[in-house]
Amino acid sequence: MTAMKTPSPATSPAPPAGGAPRATKAARAPRAGRRVRRQLPTSPWLFAAPGLVIVGWFILYPFVSTVLNSFTDKRQLVEGKYVGLANFRELLHDDMFWIGLRNSTLYVLVVVPALVILPLLLAMLVQKQIPGITFFRSAFYTPVVASIVVVGLIWVWMLDERGLVNAVLEAVGAGKVGFLSDQWLLLFSAMAVTVWKGLGYYMIIYLAALANVPRELHEAAAVDGAGPVRRFVSVTMPAVRSTMVLVAALSSVAAFKVFSEVYLMAGPTGGPAGEDTTLVMLVQRTGTGLTGRVGYASAISVVIFVVTVALMLLVLRADRKENR
Amino acid sequence: MTTTTPDTEAVRAEAPRPRKWRPTDENGRRMRVWELALRYVLLLAVLALMIGPFLWQLSTSLKGPHENIFSSPPKFLPSDPTLHNYERVADTIPVWDYAFNSLKVAAANVVTNCVGAALAGYALARLRYRGRKAATLVFILAMLVPVEGIIIAQFTTMRDLGLNNTLVGVLLPGCVSALNVLLMRNAFLNVPYEIEEAAFVDGANVWQRFFRIALPAVKGTLAVVAIFAFMGAWDDFLWPLIVLSDPDKFTLTIGLNYLHGTFANDERLVAAGTVIAVLPLIVLFACLQRYFFRGVGEGAVKG
Numbered sequence: 001m002t003a004m005k006t007p008s009p010a011t012s013p014a015p016p017a018g019g020a021p022r023a024t025k026a027a028r029a030p031r032a033g034r035r036v037r038r039q040l041p042t043s044p045w046l047f048a049a050p051g052l053v054i055v056g057w058f059i060l061y062p063f064v065s066t067v068l069n070s071f072t073d074k075r076q077l078v079e080g081k082y083v084g085l086a087n088f089r090e091l092l093h094d095d096m097f098w099i100g101l102r103n104s105t106l107y108v109l110v111v112v113p114a115l116v117i118l119p120l121l122l123a124m125l126v127q128k129q130i131p132g133i134t135f136f137r138s139a140f141y142t143p144v145v146a147s148i149v150v151v152g153l154i155w156v157w158m159l160d161e162r163g164l165v166n167a168v169l170e171a172v173g174a175g176k177v178g179f180l181s182d183q184w185l186l187l188f189s190a191m192a193v194t195v196w197k198g199l200g201y202y203m204i205i206y207l208a209a210l211a212n213v214p215r216e217l218h219e220a221a222a223v224d225g226a227g228p229v230r231r232f233v234s235v236t237m238p239a240v241r242s243t244m245v246l247v248a249a250l251s252s253v254a255a256f257k258v259f260s261e262v263y264l265m266a267g268p269t270g271g272p273a274g275e276d277t278t279l280v281m282l283v284q285r286t287g288t289g290l291t292g293r294v295g296y297a298s299a300i301s302v303v304i305f306v307v308t309v310a311l312m313l314l315v316l317r318a319d320r321k322e323n324r
Numbered sequence: 325m326t327t328t329t330p331d332t333e334a335v336r337a338e339a340p341r342p343r344k345w346r347p348t349d350e351n352g353r354r355m356r357v358w359e360l361a362l363r364y365v366l367l368l369a370v371l372a373l374m375i376g377p378f379l380w381q382l383s384t385s386l387k388g389p390h391e392n393i394f395s396s397p398p399k400f401l402p403s404d405p406t407l408h409n410y411e412r413v414a415d416t417i418p419v420w421d422y423a424f425n426s427l428k429v430a431a432a433n434v435v436t437n438c439v440g441a442a443l444a445g446y447a448l449a450r451l452r453y454r455g456r457k458a459a460t461l462v463f464i465l466a467m468l469v470p471v472e473g474i475i476i477a478q479f480t481t482m483r484d485l486g487l488n489n490t491l492v493g494v495l496l497p498g499c500v501s502a503l504n505v506l507l508m509r510n511a512f513l514n515v516p517y518e519i520e521e522a523a524f525v526d527g528a529n530v531w532q533r534f535f536r537i538a539l540p541a542v543k544g545t546l547a548v549v550a551i552f553a554f555m556g557a558w559d560d561f562l563w564p565l566i567v568l569s570d571p572d573k574f575t576l577t578i579g580l581n582y583l584h585g586t587f588a589n590d591e592r593l594v595a596a597g598t599v600i601a602v603l604p605l606i607v608l609f610a611c612l613q614r615y616f617f618r619g620v621g622e623g624a625v626k627g
Binding site: 054059125140148156157264298 | 452453478483566595598
């Protein structure tokens with residue numbers, strides 16, 4: 001019969017007559033006594049257009065203009081002129097930039113290992129079908145559902161000098177800790193909040209991966225006398241390794257771009273002497289407002305792009321190396 | 325490691341106790357009671373850590389003006405629970421207007437994302453035309469762009485459109501997300517295409533095939549897109565913070581930040597505000613958690 005009845009997947013993954021030009025051609029071809037008459041003159045581009053317009057206008061165009069602006073001295077309300085690498089040279093001498101870069105990098109170094117390991121352990125904990133486990137899974141996911149502002153404000157209150165954590169610490173005789181007044185404690189508290197909020201999300205990702213671990217492997221290992229720890233290292237870990245890489249990639253990119261947690265806990269100016277500012281906070285601070293330095297903020301954004309891409313490549317490369 | 329663990333045969337040989345449910349591990353083997361007990365202890369400990377802060381916030385929001393919220397040792401149950409703080413937060417900031425603003429943006433985001441992503445996803449997966457690969461590439465590239473890095477340019481774009489400080493401005497950049505388009509594309513690709521072929525032979529045009537055949541087949545993914553679109557818009561903080569300057573137009577997240585900044589001393593108020601912000605989401609999540617988990621899992625598997 002016609003080619004349509006036996007579509008070869010290699011050549012045509014889509015129905016042969018989706019688009020208007022082909023549809024008319026197909027309509028002309030006699031096909032089992034039927035003709036396709038009611039083909040509206042619809043271009044496939046009509047389907048893709050809304051998405052393409054939005055994404056092009058509000059994502060890709062701003063991306064390109066961010067890169068271009070980084071070479072200008074553009075300000076809000078003031079057209080800029082080309083200044084070459086001046087913005088980037090200025091970055092090198094900007095203490096605030098180095099503080100931001102340091103904090104964002106530190107964020108990745110602390111948060112990523114925690115978010116690769118802890119959710120996996122949590123997933124193993126909620127994996128077994130025991131009564132009430134669905135409730136526990138949902139409950140552990142609640143911090144993911146709650147918006148970051150709520151989470152931030154809850155922990156500001158929890159970690160306040162007079163808050164719950166300090167009250168508990170005092171009750172057990174440990175004395176008060178100024179979580180939100182010390183530069184480093186503040187940053188680490190924000191990291192802890194990021195991890196706390198992310199646990200449930202990555203737990204679900206791991207749960208899906210664990211479900212795909214072949215049962216036979218565990219059984220065989222058990223028969224061979226492998227204990228739980230041994231089975232975790234030799235069976236579970238290799239089986240979820242690609243998921244660990246995915247989690248590492250997702251969480252490192254997210255951690256480097258951290259904004260809300262630190263902004264809420266440290267305040268708009270980034271804690272004591274601005275020492276807790278992250279790079280995205282710096283972009284927001286320098287680029288907005290009527291006097292916002294668009295060009296300079298764009299240069300910081302370009303650094304963010306570059307580091308983000310580098311992080312992805314780094315994680316993927318580590319993955320390949322281990323694969324060998 | 326080399327010591328004897330009871331092998332499967334021995335475990336199975338044990339006299340089966342008459343029980344309704346049999347606790348099993350991921351391999352379908354019976355679990356020992358102490359192991360089960362340990363699991364529940366751990367589960368409860370994590371539960372306290374994950375839910376505790378929310379309950380503490382709820383408790384704070386219910387404590388009256390004369391109750392010491394800084395007592396040591398801390399008291400979890402309000403001695404005289406009151407909803408007074410919820411009234412007060414509404415007197416202090418127009419919290420219900422903010423919630424309504426958030427709701428408007430979130431609802432619009434759901435509609436635009438479902439429609440836009442389904443249409444574009446269908447075009448990428450099922451239609452054939454010159455430039456399809458290029459269109460797919462556009463969405464993939466857009467997905468890779470870190471939004472945090474382009475907010476200043478987005479802000480400038482929005483200002484040129486005269487849409488700064490409007491809810492439309494809050495909505496527009498995310499109203500068709502590239503990730504959702506690609507999710508829908510994958511979903512459409514997984515629909516066996518013989519069905520559509522049959523409809524085509526029967527003379528169904530592209531819209532009919534889209535609405536009557538393809539769309540019903542990807543309802544699950546569409547639900548996931550809807551849920552994430554709602555949550556994303558309801559939770560968004562950085563972008564509304566940049567676009568909105570007029571307190572009348574704030575969304576709930578920005579309003580809460582404002583409340584926190586202005587009335588930082590009254591934790592009861594801030595607590596009441598956060599409860600208002602988080603409760604709808606928890607209810608929504610509780611109702612839809614099945615789709616939720618499936619969606620997150622699917623997303624993970626597909627990368």
